[in-house]
Amino acid sequence: MADAYVAIEGDRVIEARARAPGTARGELVFTTAYTGYEESLTDPSYEEQVLTFSYPLIGNYGVREERFESDRVHPRAAVAREMTDDVAEWLASEGVPAVDHLDTRDIVTEIRDEGAMKCGIAAGPDVTEQDALDELHECKHMSDHTDIGAQVSVDEMEVHNEGGDGATVALVDCGAKGSIVESLVERDAEVHVFPYDASEDDVAAVDPDLLFISNGPGDPQNFEQAGELVETYVGDVPLAGICLGQQVVANALGGETEKMEFGHRGVNQPVRDLRSNQVVMTTQNHGYTVADPGDKLDVTQVNVNDDTPEGLENDDLNIITRQYHPEANPGPHDSLGFFDDVLGMAGE
Numbered sequence: 001m002a003d004a005y006v007a008i009e010g011d012r013v014i015e016a017r018a019r020a021p022g023t024a025r026g027e028l029v030f031t032t033a034y035t036g037y038e039e040s041l042t043d044p045s046y047e048e049q050v051l052t053f054s055y056p057l058i059g060n061y062g063v064r065e066e067r068f069e070s071d072r073v074h075p076r077a078a079v080a081r082e083m084t085d086d087v088a089e090w091l092a093s094e095g096v097p098a099v100d101h102l103d104t105r106d107i108v109t110e111i112r113d114e115g116a117m118k119c120g121i122a123a124g125p126d127v128t129e130q131d132a133l134d135e136l137h138e139c140k141h142m143s144d145h146t147d148i149g150a151q152v153s154v155d156e157m158e159v160h161n162e163g164g165d166g167a168t169v170a171l172v173d174c175g176a177k178g179s180i181v182e183s184l185v186e187r188d189a190e191v192h193v194f195p196y197d198a199s200e201d202d203v204a205a206v207d208p209d210l211l212f213i214s215n216g217p218g219d220p221q222n223f224e225q226a227g228e229l230v231e232t233y234v235g236d237v238p239l240a241g242i243c244l245g246q247q248v249v250a251n252a253l254g255g256e257t258e259k260m261e262f263g264h265r266g267v268n269q270p271v272r273d274l275r276s277n278q279v280v281m282t283t284q285n286h287g288y289t290v291a292d293p294g295d296k297l298d299v300t301q302v303n304v305n306d307d308t309p310e311g312l313e314n315d316d317l318n319i320i321t322r323q324y325h326p327e328a329n330p331g332p333h334d335s336l337g338f339f340d341d342v343l344g345m346a347g348e
């Protein structure tokens with residue numbers, strides 16, 4: 001008998017098995033990644049989403065903190081065909097509801113046909129279908145989470161690798177994955193991690209060689225202050241961005257972003273570099289895209305599947321951004337050279 005329910009738009013309720021108890025709501029999305037569940041579940045970009053794994057068995061190599069991308073689980077709930085006890089117990093200890101024993105192919109097909117959608121989840125011995133429906137009816141559209149940055153950013157500036165020999169990087173933390181900081185520190189950068197709403201004066205105080213806008217959850221248009229930093233620094237200091245960072249940079253420089261139907265989430269998204277014609281496999285996790293790069297940025301890389309912009313650049317203004325995740329974790333390491341390129345702009 002079912003002891004968990006997933007309610008999706010149209011008030012359809014899918015029965016499941018409770019693996020971690022509780023009720024939750026969020027935007028229902030799926031990832032096709034076949035490894036990296038620890039990294040995905042701790043990626044702050046999944047804040048306010050319910051993550052469905054299309055790969056059928058989640059948890060088969062345990063749960064190790066050294067693979068976490070932040071200090072907590074970010075999706076509001078997790079959905080899998082089959083989840084191991086390790087993962088279920090971890091999610092339960094974090095208070096994040098989880099369900100399995102349902103047809104995840106059905107959910108993926110529904111999202112592909114209808115687009116990412118609101119959902120409600122109720123899991124545990126005492127829950128009813130109505131509990132899941134109540135959650136669904138309370139669920140907000142992702143763009144209506146207007147201060148989502150506050151949920152994922154540092155409260156105070158933090159310095160990593162103080163006294164490092166390399167560039168001084170001002171990383172605006174819109175929900176940064178730990179691997180981005182690590183990739184910069186490994187290249188000797190002194191990384192100042194700023195709150196998502198840091199002021200121009202805060203950033204100016206460290207006299208950065210590079211302004212870097214991180215990945216993050218929700219609608220990039222809700223990160224106005226990060227956009228203002230981009231407007232302030234463009235032309236004076238090199239600019240870099242990953243995922244939400246690319247979107248914020250584009251919006252700040254006269255471009256436009258829009259919501260995609262169901263986005264790209266996985267570890268084998270092919271990206272073509274338009275100058276070298278080389279294709280690399282990339283890790284992705286985004287539901288918005290740059291619809292118009294504006295007149296300051298050139299599209300230098302595109303997604304092979306749907307031609308959406310994956311890289312934006314301006315050689316004169318020293319700007320390089322990526323829609324995908326060059327830091328990987330999970331996923332292929334093919335584009336780690338991005339970090340050498342952006343630190344190269346900063347004189348390293």
Ligand SMILES: NC(=O)CC[C@H](N)C(=O)O
Pocket residue numbers: 045214215216217218219220242243244245285286287288289
């Ligand atoms: N990983 C990210 O930075 C995601 C960016 C943005 N929240 C999107 O969904 O498009």
